[in-house]
Amino acid sequence: MCAAERSDDGRYVLIGGRRWRASDPLLPPDVRERLVGHLMAARRAVASARRRGDGDAEGVARGRVQRAKEGLGERGRPWWELPRAERRRRWESALGDLDSGER
Template sequence: MTDPERTAEGHHVVIRGRRWRASDPELPDGIRERLVAHLMSARRDVGSALRAQDPEAEQRARGRVQLAKEGLGERGSPWWEMRIHERRHRWEESLRSLDTG
């Protein structure tokens, strides 16, 4: 699979003509892989909760999606406006919450 097109400044990726915030490029590969695994699991759980018509499970799963996206730098404060130690703290806290949740 090829990498998606990026905007000139590198802050966003363009997929089917729509801009999405890019993941933090400073994320170490192992951290990125763990966050993506949590994200995919949470998205599957959102779908399961919707099919089961379980709003509480859906809310929990959507919270995990949010945590993973924040850890990746795709939500919350823009990673390009943060210092590296703030970004590291954000991904470590996201992983800590997702790993224990």
């Protein structure tokens, strides 16, 4: 697998010709690792729920994907528009929700 290219301003990664918002570079490595772990688990839960045809479980799992992506800074208000303290609050809030099993 090749490494994704970053845009000149560092705000996006370019994968297969598509532009995706990059994770917040302010994230400490351990926080990023935890959020990515939650994201991957939620994506697996989406796939499992879809295979079972369980729409309710799929909705819950998709909510967890959304929350992890928000914590990473990949969704919601762009991280480059937020002050450092608000960026930190965002990832701490997302981790609190995800660690406790909330959406």
